[in-house]
Amino acid sequence: MSSQIDHLLSESRRFAPPAQFAAEAVGTTELYERAAADREGFWADQARELLHWHTPFTQVLDWSNPPFAEWFADGELNVAYNCLDRHVEAGNGERVALLWEGEPGEERRITYAELTEEVKRVANVLEGLGVGHGDRVAIYLPMIPEAVAAMLAVARIGAIHSVVFGGFSADSLRARIDDAGAKLVITADGGYRKGKVSPLKPAVDMALADRGSGEQETVEHVLVVRRGGNDVEWNPERDLWWHEAVPAASADHQARPFPAENPLFILYTSGTTGKPKGILHTSGGYLAQAAFTNRVVHDVHPESDVYWCTADIGWITGHTYVTYGPLANGATQVLYEGTPDTPHPGRWWEVIQKYGVTIFYTAPTAIRSFMKIGREVPQRFDLSSLRLLGSVGEPINPEAWVWYRNIIGGESAPVVDTWWQTETGAIMISALPGITETKPGSAQVPIPGITIDVVDDSGEHVGNGNGGLLVITGPWPSMLRGIWGDPERYKETYWDKFADKGYYFAGDGARLDEDGDVWLLGRVDDVMNISGHRLSTAEIESALVANEAVAEAAVVGASDETTGQAVVAFVIIKQSFLKAHAPEGLAGTLRTWVGEQIGPIARPRDIYIVGELPKTRSGKIMRRLLRDVAEGREVGDTTTLADTAVMSVISAQLK
Numbered sequence: 001m002s003s004q005i006d007h008l009l010s011e012s013r014r015f016a017p018p019a020q021f022a023a024e025a026v027g028t029t030e031l032y033e034r035a036a037a038d039r040e041g042f043w044a045d046q047a048r049e050l051l052h053w054h055t056p057f058t059q060v061l062d063w064s065n066p067p068f069a070e071w072f073a074d075g076e077l078n079v080a081y082n083c084l085d086r087h088v089e090a091g092n093g094e095r096v097a098l099l100w101e102g103e104p105g106e107e108r109r110i111t112y113a114e115l116t117e118e119v120k121r122v123a124n125v126l127e128g129l130g131v132g133h134g135d136r137v138a139i140y141l142p143m144i145p146e147a148v149a150a151m152l153a154v155a156r157i158g159a160i161h162s163v164v165f166g167g168f169s170a171d172s173l174r175a176r177i178d179d180a181g182a183k184l185v186i187t188a189d190g191g192y193r194k195g196k197v198s199p200l201k202p203a204v205d206m207a208l209a210d211r212g213s214g215e216q217e218t219v220e221h222v223l224v225v226r227r228g229g230n231d232v233e234w235n236p237e238r239d240l241w242w243h244e245a246v247p248a249a250s251a252d253h254q255a256r257p258f259p260a261e262n263p264l265f266i267l268y269t270s271g272t273t274g275k276p277k278g279i280l281h282t283s284g285g286y287l288a289q290a291a292f293t294n295r296v297v298h299d300v301h302p303e304s305d306v307y308w309c310t311a312d313i314g315w316i317t318g319h320t321y322v323t324y325g326p327l328a329n330g331a332t333q334v335l336y337e338g339t340p341d342t343p344h345p346g347r348w349w350e351v352i353q354k355y356g357v358t359i360f361y362t363a364p365t366a367i368r369s370f371m372k373i374g375r376e377v378p379q380r381f382d383l384s385s386l387r388l389l390g391s392v393g394e395p396i397n398p399e400a401w402v403w404y405r406n407i408i409g410g411e412s413a414p415v416v417d418t419w420w421q422t423e424t425g426a427i428m429i430s431a432l433p434g435i436t437e438t439k440p441g442s443a444q445v446p447i448p449g450i451t452i453d454v455v456d457d458s459g460e461h462v463g464n465g466n467g468g469l470l471v472i473t474g475p476w477p478s479m480l481r482g483i484w485g486d487p488e489r490y491k492e493t494y495w496d497k498f499a500d501k502g503y504y505f506a507g508d509g510a511r512l513d514e515d516g517d518v519w520l521l522g523r524v525d526d527v528m529n530i531s532g533h534r535l536s537t538a539e540i541e542s543a544l545v546a547n548e549a550v551a552e553a554a555v556v557g558a559s560d561e562t563t564g565q566a567v568v569a570f571v572i573i574k575q576s577f578l579k580a581h582a583p584e585g586l587a588g589t590l591r592t593w594v595g596e597q598i599g600p601i602a603r604p605r606d607i608y609i610v611g612e613l614p615k616t617r618s619g620k621i622m623r624r625l626l627r628d629v630a631e632g633r634e635v636g637d638t639t640t641l642a643d644t645a646v647m648s649v650i651s652a653q654l655k
């Protein structure tokens, strides 16, 4: 981390917003002043201004039972009504909500009126299937308009969605279905990825088959969108086609109000243990902060902008900045199904040119891979419509930031580097693009209404010029309300470390520069960040040891030029296995195995077969030393190892 800090210290470029941008920007200095004077009053104003409340709230924050917060608790609203009907009622029904582009090039333009009607029909289908308030619905879909419609239909009836990224395996899907006790799964036959149909329904069938004795199946139905046209097996008792059920359902559906704290969704994310955590978000506070941040950080002017966030709906960024934030604000957005380089490496730039995208929000890993391909590709397209660029998911190195601004943003578009997490629900640290002088590589300042700090291990403020741990010092509207089914784990994971101060511990290292701006330095725990996707070392280790060949495994996240971090695994093979099998090709087999167990994003970049692993006397694997090896550095201090010779053996084996 120290070399990273030195590098960042040498970054001194500053970029002021273009004058016209500043003059028209939504985010102003008054927001900071108002929030500093009365933080709760500030959020109450935002919630009232940006949302429609069927029953207005009188209470703002209830923090009487920390860390369990309630925001706007006596208010009632309907999240889907806020994202749809009210725009139609306000006369904006003809505004395009979704500009959908399929990977093979099909196009669908869906207005707010059309999306509202579709969601009403889907809501009727769900209710007809017996899904109601508080029930859980798993959504396992590609990036098609039906994915957004499915989320909103679940929200509309007061049920809870759990979106599972389409790249996760049948096993991962099953674990998520089981943990949430989902009653319905909404999926597709398949979706387009990298030029071909990638099947989804077979994974659902697999997830729902072969249940061990004593395990009760909670899933009653599977609603299937036809997208890929691939053959699928059909269980007539359980499965329904979307294209048959939805058009046949009534387009009348009254949006009922639900309390502000009604659960909206569960989203699973990796922690430091092997089992993903179901992060729970509720309605009013989440939607208020989603809408507010989308407006002021992305500077959305709904009547004129064309907004595009490239995240998949399977991740929090897709929840907050594809489905909820932009639609609550009545914005027009691009939804693109496929991969950035199919059928050609300029596909994203072509989409920007075609739809005249003005606001573009993506991840550093994508920017770095475009940098690698070269500026000639984006320069073939007209990107002059772009006026704001955003970055999310991992630290963005100053070189990538400046490339993004210059090559994609025409040397003028402000770049906002936004720090937040699945748990925070919405953006927490970011410049406001109309008023902040931006610094390449720094997420800079908390947004209005958010209070953060960088502290040492005992919770003391480190002061400018120093590094420490990032904490959030007060509750915020879109904060997680807990871990599904595990309130103790919620307390332990996020609040116990600084219990005496009442701080939320984010798990990230950070540094304050001389101006007090925040520079994020990556995770300080065993969570890895691969291409902006969160994975835990323990999760991959348990997948590896579940293979018959593996006796023990240790996984580390090693720095990688393109993906930020890469998964590197060290495995010990069972003697009994080696007696019966040749070791050739084993690393490849294990790579594939991890892909099948968790999903392709979890496949290790490198697998090293070793004879021993470095452990402390108490048996804890010293990942720090393995990271040194994986990153090709000289191995650090080994004095606390039970067997100090182990590292030389491992290093020698890998040479």
Ligand code: PRX
Binding pocket: 269, 316, 317, 391, 392, 393, 394, 395, 396, 417, 418, 419, 420, 421, 422, 423, 443, 506, 507, 508, 520, 521, 522, 523, 529, 532, 533, 534
């Ligand atoms: O380490 C931080 C990193 O991503 C983690 C959260 O991952 P996830 O819950 O999957 O949400 C990603 C999208 C919001 C954080 O703990 N992270 C996220 N944004 C940034 C970042 N690291 C540095 N700079 C960022 N802008």
